[in-house]
Amino acid sequence: MAIDGSSDGPKLTGLGRVFIFLFILSCIGGAYYLFVGKKSFQQTTDKATSLLGGGPPVEIGIAYGTEKQRWLEWAVGEFAKTSDGRHIKVNLIPMGSLEGARAVVSGDQRINVWSPASALYKDIFVQEWQVKYSGDPILKEEPLALSPMVFVVWDERYQAFIQKYKVMSLETINQALKAKGGWDEIAHKPEWGLFKFGHTHPNQSNSGLMTIVVAAYTYHHKTNNLGLKDVLDVNFQNWLGDLERGASGFSNSTGNMMKEMVLKGPSSYDALMVYESVAIDYLKNAEGRWGQLRVVYPEYNAWNDNPYYIINAPWSTSDQRKAADTFLAFLLTEPIQRESLKHGFRPANTNVAIKFADSPFEMFAANGVQVDLQKICEIPRAEVVNNLLASWQRAQGSR
Amino acid sequence: MRVRQHWLGLLSLFLCIPLATILSCKSPNKTSDSEPQFGTSADRVDLLFTYGSEKEKWINDVTETFNRGDHKTAGGKRIYVKAVPLGSGEAIDEVLSGRRQPDIISPASAAFIKLGNAQSQGKTGKDLIASTDNLVLSPVVIAMWKPMAEAIGWGKKPIGWADILTLARGQKGWEAYGYPQWGRFKFGHTHPQFSNSGLISLFAEVYAGSGKTSGLTVDDLSKPRVADFLSGIEKSVVHYGSSTGFFGRQMFSNGPQYLSAAVLYENMVIESYSQQVPFPVVAIYPKEGTFWSDHPIGIVERDWVTPEHREAAKTYIQYLLQRPQQERAITYGFRPGSVDVPLASPIDTTHGVDPQEPKTTLEVPSVPVIDAILNLWQQKKKPANVVLVLDTSGSMNDDGKIQSAREGAKQLVNLLSDNDRLSLLPFNSKMTWAVQNVPIKTGRDQLNRTIDSLFAQDGTKLYDSIDAGYQYLLTQSGDADSILSVVVLTDGEDTESTTPLATLMPRIQYDGEKQKIHVFTIAYGKDAKKSILDNIAQSTQAKSYAGTPQNIVEVFKDISTFF
Numbered sequence: 001m002a003i004d005g006s007s008d009g010p011k012l013t014g015l016g017r018v019f020i021f022l023f024i025l026s027c028i029g030g031a032y033y034l035f036v037g038k039k040s041f042q043q044t045t046d047k048a049t050s051l052l053g054g055g056p057p058v059e060i061g062i063a064y065g066t067e068k069q070r071w072l073e074w075a076v077g078e079f080a081k082t083s084d085g086r087h088i089k090v091n092l093i094p095m096g097s098l099e100g101a102r103a104v105v106s107g108d109q110r111i112n113v114w115s116p117a118s119a120l121y122k123d124i125f126v127q128e129w130q131v132k133y134s135g136d137p138i139l140k141e142e143p144l145a146l147s148p149m150v151f152v153v154w155d156e157r158y159q160a161f162i163q164k165y166k167v168m169s170l171e172t173i174n175q176a177l178k179a180k181g182g183w184d185e186i187a188h189k190p191e192w193g194l195f196k197f198g199h200t201h202p203n204q205s206n207s208g209l210m211t212i213v214v215a216a217y218t219y220h221h222k223t224n225n226l227g228l229k230d231v232l233d234v235n236f237q238n239w240l241g242d243l244e245r246g247a248s249g250f251s252n253s254t255g256n257m258m259k260e261m262v263l264k265g266p267s268s269y270d271a272l273m274v275y276e277s278v279a280i281d282y283l284k285n286a287e288g289r290w291g292q293l294r295v296v297y298p299e300y301n302a303w304n305d306n307p308y309y310i311i312n313a314p315w316s317t318s319d320q321r322k323a324a325d326t327f328l329a330f331l332l333t334e335p336i337q338r339e340s341l342k343h344g345f346r347p348a349n350t351n352v353a354i355k356f357a358d359s360p361f362e363m364f365a366a367n368g369v370q371v372d373l374q375k376i377c378e379i380p381r382a383e384v385v386n387n388l389l390a391s392w393q394r395a396q397g398s399r
Numbered sequence: 400m401r402v403r404q405h406w407l408g409l410l411s412l413f414l415c416i417p418l419a420t421i422l423s424c425k426s427p428n429k430t431s432d433s434e435p436q437f438g439t440s441a442d443r444v445d446l447l448f449t450y451g452s453e454k455e456k457w458i459n460d461v462t463e464t465f466n467r468g469d470h471k472t473a474g475g476k477r478i479y480v481k482a483v484p485l486g487s488g489e490a491i492d493e494v495l496s497g498r499r500q501p502d503i504i505s506p507a508s509a510a511f512i513k514l515g516n517a518q519s520q521g522k523t524g525k526d527l528i529a530s531t532d533n534l535v536l537s538p539v540v541i542a543m544w545k546p547m548a549e550a551i552g553w554g555k556k557p558i559g560w561a562d563i564l565t566l567a568r569g570q571k572g573w574e575a576y577g578y579p580q581w582g583r584f585k586f587g588h589t590h591p592q593f594s595n596s597g598l599i600s601l602f603a604e605v606y607a608g609s610g611k612t613s614g615l616t617v618d619d620l621s622k623p624r625v626a627d628f629l630s631g632i633e634k635s636v637v638h639y640g641s642s643t644g645f646f647g648r649q650m651f652s653n654g655p656q657y658l659s660a661a662v663l664y665e666n667m668v669i670e671s672y673s674q675q676v677p678f679p680v681v682a683i684y685p686k687e688g689t690f691w692s693d694h695p696i697g698i699v700e701r702d703w704v705t706p707e708h709r710e711a712a713k714t715y716i717q718y719l720l721q722r723p724q725q726e727r728a729i730t731y732g733f734r735p736g737s738v739d740v741p742l743a744s745p746i747d748t749t750h751g752v753d754p755q756e757p758k759t760t761l762e763v764p765s766v767p768v769i770d771a772i773l774n775l776w777q778q779k780k781k782p783a784n785v786v787l788v789l790d791t792s793g794s795m796n797d798d799g800k801i802q803s804a805r806e807g808a809k810q811l812v813n814l815l816s817d818n819d820r821l822s823l824l825p826f827n828s829k830m831t832w833a834v835q836n837v838p839i840k841t842g843r844d845q846l847n848r849t850i851d852s853l854f855a856q857d858g859t860k861l862y863d864s865i866d867a868g869y870q871y872l873l874t875q876s877g878d879a880d881s882i883l884s885v886v887v888l889t890d891g892e893d894t895e896s897t898t899p900l901a902t903l904m905p906r907i908q909y910d911g912e913k914q915k916i917h918v919f920t921i922a923y924g925k926d927a928k929k930s931i932l933d934n935i936a937q938s939t940q941a942k943s944y945a946g947t948p949q950n951i952v953e954v955f956k957d958i959s960t961f962f
Contacts, residue, residue, distance in 0.1 A: 182612075191557050193688050193759025194613055248762070252530075262738050263536055264691055267757040285738035290755065 063100035097206035117206040118304040123382035143305035145345035153271040160187035177246025198249030241395040265290035280344030451507035452484035491515040505696035507595035531695035535733035540682035543660040557686035568631035587661035590639040630779040641960035669732030684756035783962035786868035790889040795855035803948035807955040814959035826864035828857035861893035917941035
């Protein structure tokens with residue numbers, strides 16, 4: 001390139017001159033910031049530090065299930081604007097519900113609070129903790145927001161399904177999965193292929209584990225006292241084996257499976273079992289792609305109450321424990337609870353109404369979203385859950 | 400401390416002015432010249448991203464914008480992404496072997512992640528890629544010329560893999576549908592070991608052969624019915640290849656006499672509407688189900704990916720999933736990977752595709768079943784009969800050209816399948832058949848020894864040698880079911896042939912029926928006449944390459960994917 005200003009070298013255009021002028025102006029602005037602006041920024045920071053009495057803010061880490069990611073991220077932002085929020089820095093650590101429990105037991109010192117999707121894994125967590133440490137690992141617990149399990153299904157296929165089976169349940173889904181010609185046998189629709197039902201991996205995701213718990217209650221037609229005898233029953237094991245050999249997906253994230261269903265349409269899944277909150281969150285996105293999605297509530301259901309466990313961990317300071325409690329109180333306040341509704345949750349604070357004009361329970365009523373549930377099952381004991389998982393793994397081994 | 404800040408402020412101001420001058424001047428060499436070399440700048444985090452070449456245009460477009468933007472890590476370092484398109488299989492192989500060390504990878508489908516993780520688990524006990532997001536989506540379709548699709552009932556009834564595959568296996572070809580003038584049914588898919596759409600085509604063929612739509616087992620692969628079915632279809636394949644993009648473009652530019660149908664991605668059907676084609680192309684969504692090419696993207700789980708690279712990689716991935724980039728993807732014919740972006744034109748029937756399809760999918764087989772499918776394909780694929788016409792003129796002695804050419808030729812021998820055959824015709828002022836019709840299964844050592852014995856001298860009898868190689872293959876009458884190809888490597892101009900170019904060209908012109916031998920050409924070194932060699936390759940529906948002693952092994956490797 002010519003650098004002597006000869007005629008064939010690069011030329012400065014009119015626009016170029018303007019650009020240089022603006023550039024110099026901005027550089028002067030930058031220099032002003034270095035000389036003067038920096039000073040005023042320093043003053044602001046100093047003021048903030050002085051509010052803390054000179055010390056750094058208390059940091060707490062919350063390992064949480066990703067189903068409530070968008071709500072919690074928003075809540076942390078709001079908390080930071082409060083006077084408490086200036087003293088407390090909340091680090092959100094997204095982890096699958098079960099992954100979070102394992103991280104706490106293995107001594108991950110970033111975690112002071114564990115907030116899985118449900119209490120399903122609590123007893124196992126407590127037992128594992130007590131083997132390694134002693135005492136109760138949970139200082140305090142409160143549910144943050146509730147969500148039952150639902151089937152989410154393409155409406156056209158739901159109509160064809162109930163034409164044949166009358167009701168959608170894990171029992172009728174099991175029958176559909178065994179239909180040899182798939183949709184050809186179910187509704188004379190060979191072009192729909194096999195019946196495709198999915199849920200997440202029970203060993204990696206709470207909603208997958210909850211699906212097989214609900215399956216066990218459904219099979220035994222009861223809502224409590226699910227025992228080892230029920231789980232080890234040969235007929236139940238065979239039935240569960242059939243269901244799980246036919247099911248697909250087994251992702252570690254409920255949100256990712258739901259997203260796949262919306263993006264790939266009925267070619268990927270006819271029906272999924274997911275949290276009600278996840279289904280609501282994606283109903284709008286599904287519009288205008290593959291037809292309407294329908295939300296169906298199983299007769300036997302269970303709550304995912306998103307508990308907030310303040311961990312009695314040896315690495316948590318008393319300031320961190322207090323900070324965790326302060327943030328919990330903030331999450332349960334009415335404005336924050338009301339926001340959880342926008343993400344499809346049912347607020348744990350009973351002062352917050354869930355049926356009003358803009359509520360998803362009104363907006364998506366045509367998709368089948370409803371407040372009332374039928375039979376709510378209790379969370380089984382740790383040894384029952386462990387045996388259910390073992391049964392599921394055996395069924396997978398013979399796939 | 401404060402004083403140092405003053406000087407830094409002034410220094411940055413003066414340093415900025417020349418940069419601004421360069422940016423605002425008319426100059427043919429713009430920002431690329433001012434970028435430091437990859438991996439050398441201390442204030443920049445350089446990411447290497449290898450990805451399936453199907454999405455090359457979109458990735459180039461949005462990555463260029465990303466690199467121009469001010470994307471920084473928390474530590475204040477600018478993020479720069481070097482994006483390298485590769486075949487999906489190649490991208491995984493390279494990272495498994497460590498030949499290339501990318502930070503991010505995105506093959507065309509999750510099947511390659513599954514295979515890569517299984518191999519990585521076997522070797523290191525660790526996954527290669529832990530978690531992924533889908534960048535964009537495109538279903539695998541059978542792309543067919545609209546009149547041909549209508550002839551088999553498209554638009555009136557659902558069409559399946561089995562229909563296409565029956566047509567491919569039929570002896571009568573298009574005559575069975577009342578169109579004898581269209582000749583044989585010519586089918587194409589890419590090489591399953593290098594390309595995602597090729598692998599997926601094989602899955603579909605095996606499903607159709609076994610009569611299943613899920614639950615394929617290794618035992619299914621040992622059934623004679625499945626093997627016969629596969630072999631019947633593969634006979635109608637024109638040739639293979641490493642890139643679905645090249646395959647699609649060949650189909651669109653060469654017309655129905657070259658390919659009746661090919662397994663492509665939906666986005667390529669849409670792309671055909673932006674170019675001159677003899678007929679519109681439509682997408683057939685097979686009724687038994689198809690597969691999604693879902694372009695998973697993930698960070699590589701290897702030690703060379705530092706925490707800083709990981710952070711930068713997350714920023715880049717997040718950028719690709721944001722609305723503006725996803726909307727750009729739609730303009731290239733891809734369905735967005737983000738649920739917030741609705742489907743829009745050109746994903747519509749006026750571009751030959753149906754946004755309400757596919758209705759169902761086939762199940763991706765387990766890793767042992769995939770391995771068994773690939774083994775069966777190696778046995779049943781269309782065999783190749785190749786003549787290697789190799790320049791050994793005196794100029795090949797320069798710059799180590801003859802040594803590198805020998806290595807490249809041996810690479811071809813090693814990559815051909817056991818059922819293939821190879822002849823070797825070295826030429827200078829004379830042409831001499833070194834060996835003819837050697838079966839690869841038993842003749843690999845002999846062929847490698849023969850190649851090693853070649854030395855360079857005298858002139859260049861190029862056209863006569865191409866003609867001789869071509870005529871020899873024409874006499875191989877028992878080879879109706881083989882891919883017949885001549886591979887020519889030359890480093891210069893013809894000096895001594897009796898056959899002029901004008902006579903040679905009509906003698907080798909591809910017509911899809913009687914003259915269907917492909918002539919792949921390599922213009923080796925700077926003195927080769929590339930335009931002539933390009934014409935020869937083009938008129939025989941083959942590919943031409945620019946070769947150097949440095950890349951010749953890779954060139955031969957790419958050529959081997961066509962067989």
